[in-house]
Amino acid sequence: MKTKLETARSLADAHSQAEPSLKRVCLLAPINEHDPNDPIKLLEVVEGTIERGIEPVAFTADPTHGIEYPSMIIEISPSEYDALRGRKIRVGNQDWTISEELVSR
């Protein structure tokens, strides 16, 4: 069974191949490998997306397709990304930070 980090890399790669406007994918920390119910959180920077702030989109785990963990995607524009760099992303009562860059092009 893949770790969350390995799964995050697979998701980022698959999303990158599917979406031509995807410029960057970053992992959001903490990743909490010990808790399988805690979703993988990806920040995806898409050129041309509508700027409406931080709204995580939740996907359930899908073991039949090799995705053992739930995931969450936050899509932002390049200018929103520039404004967020170095800052915490607050979702509810959680603070997330931009961590490893999984895709950049």
Added chain:
Amino acid sequence: MKGYVSIQAIDEEWARSYARQALSDLNAREALVNAGAEKCHRLHFLQMAAEKTCKAYLATTNGHDHVRKSHAYIARILPIIARQFYGVISRVRIPHWEISEIRRLAREIEMLAPACDGGEDRRDNTEYPWEGARGEIRTPCEYNFPNVDDGSRQIVRLIRLIRTAAESYCREA
């Protein structure tokens, strides 16, 4: 906005409910297609199904209160669902231009709701008459909505995506 750690069962139930209603809207659309209904009605049910599917994917993390009032989610959320579906789940490779077309169609479908104009002062919608550019009154059931060909291969693919996405949430949310 609610924290994902404290996801409440009630928001998950809202998500399942949105997904079930989206599937019902799609079935209603099929019945309208088979009955030869005007395009405005076919598109109206497509817009409603797309909106509710997007809300299903937002409700658990953002809370039902956050998503319930707006119609303006399709343009941004449906492309995210599309890349998860085509990139991870189906592994059906579709050309990049079709992914871009999904983004364009999602925006057009969102603007079919009377409350959404995408910032373009668009008044064409599937429900209520509107005033055209030359002051003429336009009626949805007599309008051909030229920006959305609801018989195209891309729309068929998009409808399949919306159905699969809604079914996924009905099963597991």
